[in-house]
Amino acid sequence: MIEVEGLTQVFGHKTAVDDVSFTVRQGAVTGLLGPNGAGKSTTMRMIVGLDRPVKGVVRVNGGDFRRAERPLHELGALLDPAALHPGRSGRAHLRALALTNGIPSSRVDEVLRLTGMVEPSSRRVGTYSLGMRQRLGIAGALLGDPQVLVLDEPVNGLDPDGVHWVRELMKSLAAMGRTVLVSSHLMSEMALTADHLVVMGRGRLITQGPVTEVIARATQSDVLVRTPQAEELTAALGTIGGSTRRAPDGALLVTNATAEQIGRLAASGSIVLFELTPQQGSLEDAFLALTKDDQEYAAGTVAGPHGPTTGSEQDGARR
Numbered sequence: 321m322i323e324v325e326g327l328t329q330v331f332g333h334k335t336a337v338d339d340v341s342f343t344v345r346q347g348a349v350t351g352l353l354g355p356n357g358a359g360k361s362t363t364m365r366m367i368v369g370l371d372r373p374v375k376g377v378v379r380v381n382g383g384d385f386r387r388a389e390r391p392l393h394e395l396g397a398l399l400d401p402a403a404l405h406p407g408r409s410g411r412a413h414l415r416a417l418a419l420t421n422g423i424p425s426s427r428v429d430e431v432l433r434l435t436g437m438v439e440p441s442s443r444r445v446g447t448y449s450l451g452m453r454q455r456l457g458i459a460g461a462l463l464g465d466p467q468v469l470v471l472d473e474p475v476n477g478l479d480p481d482g483v484h485w486v487r488e489l490m491k492s493l494a495a496m497g498r499t500v501l502v503s504s505h506l507m508s509e510m511a512l513t514a515d516h517l518v519v520m521g522r523g524r525l526i527t528q529g530p531v532t533e534v535i536a537r538a539t540q541s542d543v544l545v546r547t548p549q550a551e552e553l554t555a556a557l558g559t560i561g562g563s564t565r566r567a568p569d570g571a572l573l574v575t576n577a578t579a580e581q582i583g584r585l586a587a588s589g590s591i592v593l594f595e596l597t598p599q600q601g602s603l604e605d606a607f608l609a610l611t612k613d614d615q616e617y618a619a620g621t622v623a624g625p626h627g628p629t630t631g632s633e634q635d636g637a638r639r
């Protein structure tokens with residue numbers, strides 16, 4: 321378990337993380353989401369003890385991870401794969417890590433096999449692709465077979481096979497009772513992987529909770545209805561405060577009424593229904609709704625050959 325209480329980090333005049341509190345439970349994958357610059361990496365760096373918060377407390381399995389006797393058994397982290405020594409081979413990098421942490425070198429071979437890195441492990445890290453660095457970083461995080469994993473953008477640069485592998489790995493670690501905190505910008509991937517979410521924006525906590533709850537809270541849940549008696553159904557729904565609009569394919573999208581209410585209304589009014597399907601918003605819809613006021617770097621749209629391109633990370637839609 322990871323407990324974060326009132327975590328705050330300041331860089332010069334910038335409050336990168338502002339009084340953030342959340343809990344990452346064991347036995348689940350928790351996704352840490354937020355727009356660029358939201359403070360995710362800074363939060364993760366404080367959790368793993370790389371940076372000291374100006375305020376707040378982090379507890380890993382109830383204690384201070386920086387005082388752990390066998391840190392790699394307690395917590396494994398993937399934070400910055402670019403920070404690997406380019407002149408060392410992948411195997412040498414892991415061996416050095418293992419040696420300094422009292423881990424047998426047989427475990428190096430195990431994690432190399434687990435991450436599909438046996439073949440390139442004798443090559444210098446400087447020759448690795450981004451995806452290979454990610455795999456080596458994950459191998460390092462797994463080296464101590466830790467109870468807690470903190471992975472910053474682990475699927476960045478991985479091919480579809482690698483993305484699938486990381487997803488299954490995280491799920492299997494959670495199923496074994498481990499604590500997994502992972503950040504990603506890939507909402508479709510997070511929707512498939514995470515059980516819980518922590519959403520940040522501009523350094524602050526926006527929301528946290530089970531994925532389905534976060535989506536339900538942030539998106540409108542319509543019910544899709546197909547009926548040859550759309551007008552009658554719309555009128556009937558009006559009596560209970562429901563409203564309808566047309567989907568592009570002609571179906572009705574009903575707001576402010578549950579599938580059960582619609583079914584009952586239709587039955588009592590002898591209205592024929594061909595389909596009655598609750599629609600759930602996507603995680604991407606929820607993310608965009610939750611963070612719409614917290615986009616530090618909002619891009620503009622390309623207006624076409626005669627219009628200007630507005631907004632960019634450089635010209636700063638910073639508010």
Ligand SMILES: Nc1ncnc2c1ncn2[C@@H]1O[C@H](COP(=O)(O)OP(=O)(O)OP(=O)(O)O)[C@@H](O)[C@H]1O
Binds near residue numbers: 354357361
């Ligand atoms: N060492 C640092 N010195 C100064 N500012 C920093 C430093 N590290 C982070 N920041 C700033 O703190 C804010 C949060 O950055 P952080 O990298 O934690 O965000 P993030 O959510 O991980 O973003 P991204 O999704 O783009 O990786 C940003 O405005 C960033 O520029």
